[in-house]
Amino acid sequence: MGGNPYNPACAYPFLSDDAPLTEAYQSMSFANGKGNQLRGTVCGRGNATLDGYTQPDRITTPLKRAGARGEGKWKPISWDQLIQEVTEGGKLFAEIGEDREIEGFKAVHDTETPMNAEQPSLGPISNQLVMLGSRSDGRGNFSSRFSGSFGTINAYGHSSS
Known part of the structure; x- marks a missing residue:
């Protein structure tokens, strides 16, 4: 996949705005000798999105850390639990031995109190x-x-x- 064949920043020669889509597709595929020189001003991550979306092993449920940071241990949790923990905060990792209080969105959503009074x-x-x-x-x-x-x-x- 390349850039937009209608955009002069992405293709040479670029197509006029009224060129049909069939011509645009052919210009990107080099079909019948019609390929344009695409300059590739498209983000590679964007081009890989469809591939990532169709991967059978992609993550489709929220995961919560189930071990020490960097240990690579995760467990699936429900969407309701994710929303609860992100908004309320708390001792979210007490079950794995961490005693740290984590602020949720509700604690951070304060538009009046200065972050640092000094x-x-x-x-x-x-x-x-x-x-x-x-x-x-x-x-x-x-x-x-x-x-x-x-x-x-x-x-x-x-x-x-």
């Missing part, structure tokens, strides 16, 4: 949430809307990194 320019506690990455397949709009309603200014898209 450095008010850091903003409110809600700025502790950082949204990293997104693609333009709908996730970017979701994460942007979520971070804005959550009260954090720390939202960075795929092209920001």
